[in-house]
Structures are given as structure tokens and as C-alpha cells.
Amino acid sequence: MSIEWNDTFIVGIDELDQQHRSIVEHFTTFSQAVQDGSGKEILAEMAAFLADYAQLHFVTEERYMQMYDYPRIEEQRREHEDFTRDARELRNRIDEEGASRELAVALTGKMVRWVIQHIRNHDRAMAIYVKERMAASK
Numbered sequence: 001m002s003i004e005w006n007d008t009f010i011v012g013i014d015e016l017d018q019q020h021r022s023i024v025e026h027f028t029t030f031s032q033a034v035q036d037g038s039g040k041e042i043l044a045e046m047a048a049f050l051a052d053y054a055q056l057h058f059v060t061e062e063r064y065m066q067m068y069d070y071p072r073i074e075e076q077r078r079e080h081e082d083f084t085r086d087a088r089e090l091r092n093r094i095d096e097e098g099a100s101r102e103l104a105v106a107l108t109g110k111m112v113r114w115v116i117q118h119i120r121n122h123d124r125a126m127a128i129y130v131k132e133r134m135a136a137s138k
């Protein structure tokens with residue numbers, strides 16, 4: 001399962017687009033490393049980055065939602081929690097088991113699918129709402 005940044009991920013809020021881009025690009029590198037059978041250190045480092053960076057991104061995103069009273073914030077929070085759980089699991093399993101190829105492939109596949117559908121559906125819908133509220137409050 002591969003992923004590459006392209007315009008279909010753009011939601012139109014610069015700060016979020018930059019963070020999404022960073023997440024997507026790191027996943028591209030990570031998936032490649034998994035496929036290449038890269039060493040445990042590299043995988044562990046990247047999994048830790050993804051877990052931490054996703055956390056930072058969710059905080060940023062939820063701040064926008066709170067600021068503009070986004071009605072579907074709870075749904076977003078649940079989605080973010082699911083991803084956070086998978087990211088932590090990936091990191092822990094790599095730390096403990098040195099990431100078997102099967103595990104890394106299965107988990108990254110699931111996370112990549114999540115990133116694609118979450119940004120394109122949930123985050124885009126949220127950004128449309130937030131941008132309308134931003135424009136109205138100017």
C-alpha cells in the first residue's frame with residue numbers, strides 16, 4: 001500500500017495542509033523502508049516520528065474545530081484516537097519485536113488507508129465548514 005502527496009489531499013487551510021503533507025511524505029518514506037526491508041532502527045525512528053507528529057497535528061486540528069464550533073468534532077476525536085492507538089501499537093511492536101515484515105506491512109497498510117480516507121473525507125468536510133466560519137467572522 002503506497003501513498004504519495006498530491007492535490008487531492010489539499011483542504012485549503014495552509015497550516016493543516018503543511019502538516020498533512022509532512023505526514024503523507026513520511027508515510028511514503030516509511031512504506032518504502034518497510035518494502036525495502038530496512039533495519040529496526042530506521043523503522044522505529046520513523047514510527048516514533050509518525051506517532052508524535054500525528055499527535056501534534058490532531059491538537060492543531062482540534063483547536064480549529066473548537067474555535068469555530070465544528071459540530072462533528074466528536075467524530076473527528078474518535079477517528080484521531082483510533083489512529084493514535086494504531087500509531088502507538090506500531091511503535092511498540094517495532095520496539096519489542098523489531099517489526100516483522102508482515103506486521104509492518106499490515107499496520108502501515110491500515111494506517112495509510114486511514115490517512116487517505118480521513119483527510120479526503122473528514123478533514124475536507126471540516127475545512128469547508130471552518131473556512132466558511134472564518135470568512136463570516138472577518
Ligand SMILES: [Fe+2]
Nearest residue numbers: 061076122123
Ligand atoms: Fe482530522
Ligand SMILES: [Fe+2]
Nearest residue numbers: 020061119123
Ligand atoms: Fe488532519
